[in-house]
Amino acid sequence: MARPVNPQRSAARREAIVLAAAELFGVNGFEQTTTAQIAKAAGISPGGVFYYFEDKRAVFRAIFQRDLPMSKALVAAALDRDDPFDAVLHVVDQLAEDVMNPLAAGLLVELVRQAGRDPELTRVVHENTTIITDGLAVLLRRCQAADLIDSSLEPGEAAQWIQSIIDGAYLNADPDRDPRPMLRRIVRGFLLSGNDGDTHV
Amino acid sequence: MARPVNPQRSAARREAIVLAAAELFGVNGFEQTTTAQIAKAAGISPGGVFYYFEDKRAVFRAIFQRDLPMSKALVAAALDRDDPFDAVLHVVDQLAEDVMNPLAAGLLVELVRQAGRDPELTRVVHENTTIITDGLAVLLRRCQAADLIDSSLEPGEAAQWIQSIIDGAYLNADPDRDPRPMLRRIVRGFLLSGNDGDTHV
DNA sequence: GTCTATACAACGATAGAC
DNA sequence: GTCTATCGTTGTATAGAC
Numbered sequence: 001m002a003r004p005v006n007p008q009r010s011a012a013r014r015e016a017i018v019l020a021a022a023e024l025f026g027v028n029g030f031e032q033t034t035t036a037q038i039a040k041a042a043g044i045s046p047g048g049v050f051y052y053f054e055d056k057r058a059v060f061r062a063i064f065q066r067d068l069p070m071s072k073a074l075v076a077a078a079l080d081r082d083d084p085f086d087a088v089l090h091v092v093d094q095l096a097e098d099v100m101n102p103l104a105a106g107l108l109v110e111l112v113r114q115a116g117r118d119p120e121l122t123r124v125v126h127e128n129t130t131i132i133t134d135g136l137a138v139l140l141r142r143c144q145a146a147d148l149i150d151s152s153l154e155p156g157e158a159a160q161w162i163q164s165i166i167d168g169a170y171l172n173a174d175p176d177r178d179p180r181p182m183l184r185r186i187v188r189g190f191l192l193s194g195n196d197g198d199t200h201v
Numbered sequence: 202m203a204r205p206v207n208p209q210r211s212a213a214r215r216e217a218i219v220l221a222a223a224e225l226f227g228v229n230g231f232e233q234t235t236t237a238q239i240a241k242a243a244g245i246s247p248g249g250v251f252y253y254f255e256d257k258r259a260v261f262r263a264i265f266q267r268d269l270p271m272s273k274a275l276v277a278a279a280l281d282r283d284d285p286f287d288a289v290l291h292v293v294d295q296l297a298e299d300v301m302n303p304l305a306a307g308l309l310v311e312l313v314r315q316a317g318r319d320p321e322l323t324r325v326v327h328e329n330t331t332i333i334t335d336g337l338a339v340l341l342r343r344c345q346a347a348d349l350i351d352s353s354l355e356p357g358e359a360a361q362w363i364q365s366i367i368d369g370a371y372l373n374a375d376p377d378r379d380p381r382p383m384l385r386r387i388v389r390g391f392l393l394s395g396n397d398g399d400t401h402v
Numbered sequence: 403g404t405c406t407a408t409a410c411a412a413c414g415a416t417a418g419a420c
Numbered sequence: 421g422t423c424t425a426t427c428g429t430t431g432t433a434t435a436g437a438c
Contacts, residue, residue, distance in 0.1 A: 168369025
């Protein structure tokens with residue numbers, strides 16, 4: 001990639017494109033969003049997107065590359081907490097933070113769809129998921145060591161399921177209802193309940 | 202709609218189109234699938250789809266209209282069971298039956314995406330969801346009456362969350378791993394765990 | 403009634419202007 | 421280095437053939 005003469009302005013334009021694209025992709029979907037729409041929303045001319053990005057899919061990927069640092073910070077902060085069980089629920093809360101934002105829900109669906117098709121994107125998604133899964137798994141192991149949750153759960157697997165539960169919440173999002181209390185409850189029930197079932201009430 | 206001269210053949214063709222389309226939509230997505238591809242897979246000529254369906258979206262809707270009777274049967278059978286708690290877990294099992302089928306997972310994602318865009322389709326989805334939700338809610342009320350699950354759960358809401366959890370499983374499907382044992386476990390934990398202990402943040 | 407050849411529109415991407 | 425006018429391709433849907 002050749003370095004632009006005016007890096008600041010260039011970076012700002014890129015950012016504008018990514019933000020405009022995120023909104024359009026989230027609302028209308030990837031295929032239904034045209035590069036011309038993105039360009040217009042970003043205040044540049046129809047073909048201008050292709051100066052800043054290799055192609056349309058690269059714009060889409062850029063959206064999700066943006067929140068990779070956020071995932072890392074989220075996990076790092078959680079690992080610093082004293083109570084690992086609290087930390088897990090805190091991560092759940094944070095991951096579900098955007099459920100009520102319809103844009104985020106739309107983007108998640110779009111992400112799942114496109115991830116199966118674009119290997120580059122798959123890599124980005126996988127990296128992000130791994131950060132969260134690994135972080136959660138560490139926390140779950142700590143919980144088990146402190147005898148706070150069911151010891152028969154395989155931490156890595158349980159971590160994936162927690163993410164899966166949150167994904168479900170994104171899919172069935174209702175903008176008017178905060179899903180986090182119920183999500184905490186479900187995750188708590190999941191982690192506490194033994195595998196044999198009816199011991200807990 | 203004019204009735205075809207040869208209803209049987211006509212119905213068979215329609216069915217062939219729907220089946221071919223389901224596969225293509227599930228694998229490649231709605232927009233990435235062309236009507237020509239569908240026609241070819243169904244063994245008719247490029248424009249032929251439009252004789253049997255009003256437009257491309259009508260083909261997509263037809264896929265999901267097909268399994269409306271199945272939902273009804275599923276719920277009816279569950280309501281006939283003696284133990285309502287077993288019945289709930291049985292419904293969960295049935296709903297998750299296709300998680301390991303990649304086609305079904307692809308179609309679910311596609312469905313969520315398109316449902317927000319096509320009002321007709323929204324209606325179909327809503328009808329299907331309502332059947333399940335209402336059925337589950339009845340079962341949950343029975344469970345509460347028999348003191349089998351936490352009485353503080355609002356049945357309708359809990360039913361929606363159960364479906365949400367299953368949707369999450371579809372999203373994160375792994376073709377090599379049967380998700381049902383873990384799903385049962387999560388749902389059981391959810392229904393049994395009390396609402397207290399919510400002191401966590 | 404059934405199906406096909408084709409019109410028309412729209413999109414992503416580029417060649418080259420500034 | 422930055423951006424715009426434009427092109428080739430492709431896809432839906434239809435007008436009309438059989």
